[in-house]
Amino acid sequence: xxxxxxxxxxxxxxxxxxxxxxxxxxxxxxxxxxxxxxxxxxxxxxxxxxxxxxxxxxxxxxxxxxxxxxxxxxxxxxxxxxxxxxxxxxxxxxxxxxxxxxxxxxxxxxxxxxxxxxxxx
Amino acid sequence: xxxxxxxxxxxxxxxxxxxxxxxxxxxxxxxxxxxxxxxxxxxxxxxxxxxxxxxxxxxxxxxxxxxxxxxxxxxxxxxxxxxxxxxxxxxxxxxxxxxxxxxxxxxxxxxxxx
Numbered sequence: 033x034x035x036x037x038x039x040x041x042x043x044x045x046x047x048x049x050x051x052x053x054x055x056x057x058x059x060x061x062x063x064x065x066x067x068x069x070x071x072x073x074x075x076x077x078x079x080x081x082x083x084x085x086x087x088x089x090x091x092x093x094x095x096x097x098x099x100x101x102x103x104x105x106x107x108x109x110x111x112x113x114x115x116x117x118x119x120x121x122x123x124x125x126x127x128x129x130x131x132x133x134x135x136x137x138x139x140x141x142x143x144x145x146x147x148x149x150x151x152x153x
Numbered sequence: 154x155x156x157x158x159x160x161x162x163x164x165x166x167x168x169x170x171x172x173x174x175x176x177x178x179x180x181x182x183x184x185x186x187x188x189x190x191x192x193x194x195x196x197x198x199x200x201x202x203x204x205x206x207x208x209x210x211x212x213x214x215x216x217x218x219x220x221x222x223x224x225x226x227x228x229x230x231x232x233x234x235x236x237x238x239x240x241x242x243x244x245x246x247x248x249x250x251x252x253x254x255x256x257x258x259x260x261x262x263x264x265x266x267x
């Protein structure tokens with residue numbers, strides 16, 4: 033069996049800890065990470081759509097909603113990697129998976145923007 | 154056949170490596186497609202800046218697509234690993250996506266304030 037050389041793996045604050053977990057859990061963590069990246073891309077697409085379509089709402093509201101979507105997309109991309117790294121580290125250390133508040137934040141922001149859009153139409 | 158050879162001959166359970174490779178590939182494709190659309194929409198406002206930012210995102214997206222093959226081109230996760238899986242490819246992907254969002258954000262701010 034070819035074992036990965038842990039000393040060359042990055043970041044060290046993840047791979048310098050604990051032991052290699054079951055590879056299926058690592059893969060599942062990667063797939064969750066990738067799902068978050070696709071969520072980020074979808075939020076960006078929503079922002080672009082709001083920017084290019086004409087809606088019967090005030091331009092200031094439309095601009096604000098566009099900024100929220102694109103900002104949330106940027107935030108999700110960065111948070112996705114941090115979530116992946118912290119989960120990978122927890123699995124290597126055989127600790128419970130850390131709780132991440134950012135999924136609740138994303139949900140809350142989406143609900144608020146949807147309500148705002150519904151009220152503005 | 155030794156125990157180790159026997160262990161290598163028996164396949165791992167499930168096809169999670171294949172599912173993961175496919176997830177990487179469709180994310181890479183989405184990134185390249187997203188870069189092309191953002192470039193089309195921001196080119197007139199940002200010019201060369203948009204071209205440079207999105208060219209980087211596209212190159213990283215293409216590399217991620219190719220990398221996903223190397224990452225999973227083995228029978229399963231634990232054996233005959235072509236290279237060790239680390240955090241660089243996920244970081245490059247997050248960076249590309251963030252670059253894409255930042256380009257769009259810059260374009261919006263330039264257009265609304267300019």
